[in-house]
Amino acid sequence: METAEELQIANYGIGGHYDPHFDFARKEETKAFSDLGTGNRIATVLFYMTQPEMGGGTVFTELKTTVMPSKNDALFWYNLYRSGEGDMRTRHAACPVLLGVKWVSNKWIHEAGQEFRRPCGLKLSTYERYVGDLGGPEPRYNLNLSPY
Ligand SMILES: O=C(O)CCC(=O)C(=O)O
Numbered sequence: 001m002e003t004a005e006e007l008q009i010a011n012y013g014i015g016g017h018y019d020p021h022f023d024f025a026r027k028e029e030t031k032a033f034s035d036l037g038t039g040n041r042i043a044t045v046l047f048y049m050t051q052p053e054m055g056g057g058t059v060f061t062e063l064k065t066t067v068m069p070s071k072n073d074a075l076f077w078y079n080l081y082r083s084g085e086g087d088m089r090t091r092h093a094a095c096p097v098l099l100g101v102k103w104v105s106n107k108w109i110h111e112a113g114q115e116f117r118r119p120c121g122l123k124l125s126t127y128e129r130y131v132g133d134l135g136g137p138e139p140r141y142n143l144n145l146s147p148y
């Protein structure tokens, strides 16, 4: 995966959290990854290296979905639509750890090099649903709205 960033490792102690954010660079942040020259972050892989005893979920604020860390599991999602437009449904945060410790690592995959694996699409109907194409409602035409 030549265009992925270096693995990022994070450790959260009690109360450790990460405020809601997007992993992709928004239009106003065009310079964010320009030095890399590999485009925006098309996808995120989040590896859960430990399982805290309480708390520490990854919450998708727009989807109203929380994934609880489970050791040795990984969570994958696309940050961008096939058009390259940022998918606002991917807004997420790390909830505070209440008991135990949480270790995660992330691999951020960039657009360059994925052209044949995930070709761009110009029509909304060719947009994938959230996290690949696993079922669930079609995205709404207003890309900023959660389909749920
Ligand atoms: O720790 C988590 O659950 C999420 C981490 C995250 O969103 C990030 O590192 O970008």
Ligand SMILES: [Fe+2]
Binding pocket: 021, 022, 023, 092
């Ligand atoms: Fe993130």
